[in-house]
Amino acid sequence: MGERGREGCCPPMDLMRSEPMHLVQLIIPIESAHRTISYLGDLGLIQFKDLNAEKSPFQRTYANQIKRCGEMARKLRFFREQILKAGFSPAVRSVTEADLNLDDVEVKLGDLEAELVEINANGEKLQRTYNELAEYKLVIQKAGEFFHSALSSAEAQQREFASNQSGEESLETPLLSEQEMTTDPSKQVKLGFTAGLVPREKSIAFERILFRATRGNVFLKQAVVDNPVTDPVSGEKVEKNVFAVFFSGERAKNKILKICDAFGANRYPFSEDLGKQAQMITEVSGRLSELKTTIDAGLVHRGNLLQTIGEQFERWNFLVRREKSIYHTLNMLSIDVTKKCLVAEGWSPVFATKQIQDALHRATQDCNSQVDAIFQVLHTREMPPTYFQTNKFTSAFQEIVDAYGVAKYQEANPGVYTIVTFPFLFAVMFGDWGHGICLLLGTLYFIIREKKLSSQKLGDIMEMTFGGRYVILLMSLFSIYTGFIYNEFFSVPFEFFSRSAYSCRDLSCSEATTVGLIKARDTYPFGVDPAWYGSRSELPFLNSMKMKMSILLGVAQMNLGIILSYFNSKFFGNSINTWFQFIPQMIFLNSLFGYLSVLVIIKWCTGSKADLYHVMIYMFLSPTDEIGENQLFPGQKTTQLVLLLLAFVSVPWMLLPKPFLLKLQHDRHRGQYAPLPDSEESLQSESNQDSHGHEEFEFSEIFVHQLIHTIEFVLGAVSNTASYLRLWALSLAHSELSTVFYEKVLLLAWGYNNVIIIIVGIIIFICATVGVLLVMETLSAFLHALRLHWVEFQNKFYEGDGYKFYPYSFALIDYEEE
Secondary structure (H helix, E strand, O other): OOOOOOOOOOOOOOOOOOOOEEEEEEEEEHHHHHHHHHHHHHHOOOEEOOOOOOOOHHHOOOHHHHHHHHHHHHHHHHHHHHHHHOOOOOOOOOOOOOOOOHHHHHHHHHHHHHHHHHHHHHHHHHHHHHHHHHHHHHHHHHHHHHHHHHHHHHHHHHHHHHHHHOOOOOOOHHHHHHHHHHOOHHHOOOOEEEEEEEEHHHHHHHHHHHHHHOOOOOEEEEEEOOOOEEOOOOOOEEOEEEEEEEEOOHHHHHHHHHHHHHOOOEEEOOOOOHHHHHHHHHHHHHHHHHHHHHHHHHHHHHHHHHHHHHHHHHHHHHHHHHHHHHHHHHOOOEEEOOOOEEEEEEEEEHHHHHHHHHHHHHHHHHOOOOOOOEEEEEOOOOOOOEOOOOOOOOHHHHHHHHHHOOOOOOOOOOHHHHHHHHHHHHHHHHOOHHHHHHHHHHHHHHHHOHHHHHOOOOOHHHHHHHHOHHHHHHHHHHHHHHHHHHOOEOOEOOOOOOOOOEEEOOOOOOOOOOOOEEEOOOOOOOOOOHHHHHOOOOHHHHHHHHHHHHHHHHHHHHHHHHHHHHHHHHHOOOHHHHHHHHHHHHHHHHHHHHHHHHHHHHHHHHOOOOOHHHHHHHHHHOOOOOOHHHOOOOOHHHHHHHHHHHHHHHHHHHHOHHHHHHHHHHHHOOOOOOOOOOOOOOHHHHHHHHHHOOOOOOHHHHHHHHHHHHHHHHHHHHHHHHHOOHHHHHHHHHHHHHHHHHHHHHHHHHOOOOHHHHHHHHHHHHHHHHHHHHHHHHHHHHHHHHHHHHHHHHHHOOOOOOOEOOOOOHHHOOOOOO
């Protein structure tokens, strides 16, 4: 395919075939290389090849520049974390490169990082000191209560002892007095103590370990702190207890200090003098007030700095990511030191030639370079990438196809047909115009607010739903259409277009569900007659209609796939596939299942009661027997014999000629499957020939491959046709589930004369409808429609072994650094 004469304008959308591509070579002067790559990144229409693939990232020319950009990106990530941690968000505005210099930004980021790190360090130090003083104050207050209560108890005991001494003396009194008088003050034992806070969850274990380590020679006193305390080390809120441990001796003291450290207990100095305790509380409270003022001032300064950074963050971030991507691209170019130029190769659409040349010329002028960049097209046998131009409507459908496999270059694209067939097959399984309206309302919410939602970060499920909003839009519209055909509104039939064509046989309609109905008026103009849903005699006809419709749709779509395989063969000039693949496949499929589809249509049109199962079975078992009452048209027996003969002939037709013709071509053209084409448009054929040109022709391998392909098609024609019956099965399941929820929940609750039961029934009906029918059934029908496209439809013609066109574009730069 040649150029389409679209230079200088925006090319029209063409989804049937990928855009014509060519391999181009750019010879760029070094002084204008950076500006050139920048302009090409703005254009976004060239995919560069890595000409330095054998070199490691550290051996490339611009490794130091990438390292610089990586360091600046690290600083920006640090700023983002600090901004989000402070509760701010970077200002969202249109980002441009306006008057920003990378060197100036690098210096600015370094200064801001140093200032912010210093502010954070000072703030953390002050906050830790503040938290320590807050704990110290609690220790003084709670531990002071221990000593105050102990002093009060001692004074009370002393008064009680003095009052007892004033009474009658016992025989032991002189001895005790004499012992007290003769005691050596130097041998009296003085108790030591330490106080602090221990996490409440560790307090019981703390007490047990202290008791065991000192063999019970300690006295522990604890008091619960009412509110959580900010731990000075971790900075987190922790519930703690104030403790005071009394001990005797240095050995016990050392053990207690080690246990405190092991349990994360913070110890603080404490005086047993009540006067000093009051003085310490006053001093600590004053320091806490001063620190609080200092910390608040530091937070205000830090907030102002972060706001200043946030205002410029997106511009800096865009510049750094842009520069890093430019140097990454420059590292893919080969450098010619003698000529002082860079050589680039890449794929670009044919229509973008003029735009690329304009960008090269503009970069040369802006850099005041005396040498202009050179643009030239290279001729190659390499397979070009696949590029389909999509918009917000068609991109989701193209993604459905690409999830199976990317089309080869210039291969027929199933995405064109998927736009219609995918939502339609979904609607065949989901058909209910009430449920379709619910899906439509949900989709319209996404479409109306798409500008706002596209700039927000959504969850995984919401992001997926929002991306496929136009797919769901068509799914809902087709569901409303098929719902009118099925005449189902939340499983309830309506006389929407006219009155039913049927009436009861008797006046009381008592025999309506047993004997059946009689036709009294003209046929219902559109869709299923509502009377069919209330009659047991007519309901099997409704199910039969859905089943036969599924077969018709399946055969039609499979025929479309085979026709597309013909267009692919014709486009790539492969006449062997045309004569020995397309024609026998069409004959085989339509001799059996195409004929079945014709019989279904004839039976619908004539109202015949012929048994199609009997016709198709005995078409194989007894093809010469008389058809009898199952005859639908004159000459049916002869027609079936001819079709059966064609079906049997088409199998060896697919199997035998193609391997021998390939062998003949190989012998004639010295190892090539086909003559080398003269046109540049057959890059696909050239690529295939080049890949096989140096391989030895193995006839046995070709024959086995063709045998496998033939067996796969013959068996697949049967299994794929049966697979389309899932359209009928899921439609029936959806209808029955909807009927169950309507009759067994809503109508059952409505039958009670109780407002509460009615409200509960309505709530259960809504939840069941949304959860089962609008979510689970939607997902189920979606997946089955996906399978029908990937397996039953695309395997007839679609290879999907190409690779996508990923142009170098600043619009595709991700916010997250690699």
